[in-house]
Amino acid sequence: MPDSRISIGIIGAGIMGERLLRAMLAETPELIRVSGIWDPSPAALERIAAALPEVPRLADAAAIVAASDCVYIASPPASHLGHARAALAAGKAVFCEKPLAVDVADSRAFVAEAGARGAVNFPFASSPAVASLRKWIAEGEVGAVSRVGIEVAFATWPRSWQADAASWLDRPAQGGFTREVVSHFLFLSRRLVGPLHGLDASADFPEPGKSERRIGARLFAGDIPVELTGSVGTTAKDDHNIWTLEGDKGAVRLCDWSIAERRLSDGTWQRAPDAMPNEQARPLALKRQLEGVARLARGEPNHLATLAEALNVQEVVEAILTR
Structure with a gap:
């Protein structure tokens, strides 16, 4: 057959x-x-x-x-x-x-x-957590969107599990956390909010021959402002990231790749009922x-x-x- x-x-x-x-x-x-x-x-x-x-x-x-x-x-x-x-x-x-x-x-x-x-x-095109964000947005929990925030940080670059690929991942020609990690959250902003444009940014390359160690940027997704920060050596975590969408009625966010949360009226954050760590969410x-x-x-x-x-x-x- x-x-x-x-x-x-x-x-x-x-x-x-x-x-x-x-x-x-x-x-x-x-x-x-x-x-x-x-x-x-x-x-x-x-x-x-x-x-x-x-x-x-x-x-x-x-x-x-x-x-x-x-x-x-x-x-x-x-x-x-x-x-x-x-x-x-x-x-x-x-x-x-x-x-x-x-x-x-x-x-x-x-x-x-x-x-x-x-x-x-x-x-993120297939992420269960992003599906939760979409659901909350569609249900009106955010309201009129006013801002996107992207924050990433790393204990070291490359991350510990990428050390074998440092020959290109920590070189400015092809590597760096902006290409490797920030790109995911820019895609998420584009997919959920709108096309990316209007960039004002800076990047710091303090070590000759190495990739960037700090970035900061302001841009737009559609007509919504996006604020982005990224750095190496500013956290004890291998990999820290938060993507936040704020509006006039509330906010939702994605933490550490796979945890969807929404902000309640008292200012606290509530996880999605089916939230799971990235190791469990990735196969899905x-x-x-x-x-x-x-x-x-x-x-x-x-x-x-x-x-x-x-x-x-x-x-x-x-x-x-x-x-």
């Missing part, structure tokens, strides 16, 4: 490549078949072979494209568009890790030529992301972050880092 599952190949066997690979195997085996994985690092492929011997390890990126209905690109950002163009030229769908790229002009050209066969992995979001990838590969409407949304986020991120 023919296999009707969508075949997905992975370029990049780092943290994100392995994370989504494991999600495919665990969460959507009835929907998705892993056609293979490739990484230019033999050590990375050896790690995959030891941990997941059932996953085919292919010879190069071209082999991944040839074997797949959809190509998931989880390599460092500067390589994204080259792989994406090769996949699209072969008639395959593309699911790209964020950021879309670091070269804004090239990204604009790519988005103009790519059509609707691509999407970018912003998991990744499963829904992969369901969207299957629809993307079939040419069906989906809820994933569009290339245009990702480009808007990238434009803001790169502008912050060059101020």
Whole structure:
């Protein structure tokens, strides 16, 4: 009997490549078949072979494209568009890790030529906590929106679990917490409030050859002001973040990636009844992301972050880092 599952190949066997690979195997085996994985690092492929011997390890990126209905690109950002163009030229769908790229002009050209066969992995598009925020907003708990606040902080950068990728994650060319983390919350602002524009920002690079250690920015999502702060070494937590939406009737917020809260009339914050830590929420979001990838590969409407949304986020991120 023919296999009707969508075949997905992975370029990049780092943290994100392995994370989504494991999600495919665990969460959507009835929907998705892993056609293979490739990484230019033999050590990375050896790690995959030891941990997941059932996953085919292919010879190069071209082999991944040839074997797949959809190509998931989880390599460092500067390589994204080259792989994406090769996949699209072969008639395959593309699911790209964020950021879309670091070269804004090239990204604009790519988005103009790519059509609707691509999407970018912003998991807030599938987050249970974001669904709670949407529900509260629709029920009128916020009222007329007046402000968005974004606050991120890290004990160190890269975060402890990313130390093996420091060779690019802590370099200004492709790395830094603005590209890696702030981009998620800019996407959330765009998706829930409106297109991003009107930036006034600063970034501090105190260590030569290293990525940013502090940023501050004011911009707009639609006609709503957004205030953004980010820093390294200002918290004991590996990763601290709060996204807040305020209005004339109340406020809602997302804390530490996955905890949705609403502000009550007495000023206290109440968690969503189904709130859960990110370790528990992530598999749910990744499963829904992969369901969207299957629809993307079939040419069906989906809820994933569009290339245009990702480009808007990238434009803001790169502008912050060059101020």
